[in-house]
Amino acid sequence: MYKSNPVCNFLDLILENPYLWKNIRLELTENQWKWVYFFIIGGMTVNDIAAQENTTIEMVTHWEHQVRNKLKDAHLHKRISRDI
Numbered sequence: 001m002y003k004s005n006p007v008c009n010f011l012d013l014i015l016e017n018p019y020l021w022k023n024i025r026l027e028l029t030e031n032q033w034k035w036v037y038f039f040i041i042g043g044m045t046v047n048d049i050a051a052q053e054n055t056t057i058e059m060v061t062h063w064e065h066q067v068r069n070k071l072k073d074a075h076l077h078k079r080i081s082r083d084i
Contacts, residue, residue: 020080020081021041023079023080023081023082024036024071024080027070027076027079027080028067028070029066031053031059031063032063032066032067032070034049034053034063035049035060035063035064035067036067038052039064046060046061046064
């Protein structure tokens with residue numbers, strides 16, 4: 001018997017919510033948003049993002065760390081969830 005995976009269902013819901021993504025994008029720099037868009041939404045590797053953006057892997061990883069730190073902020077959670 002197949003059981004649905006609640007984590008996957010939750011991620012599908014998040015990925016399909018345009019208001020959430022709009023609010024997240026407003027909180028990020030252009031490069032931080034590139035990491036979110038290409039890595040999380042687009043499924044690209046860090047290496048591919050670096051090549052596409054003509055930058056280093058280290059820089060893309062830096063964008064990632066900045067995003068992850070911002071997403072841990074409780075105040076940010078309140079701001080990005082205001083329209084969802």
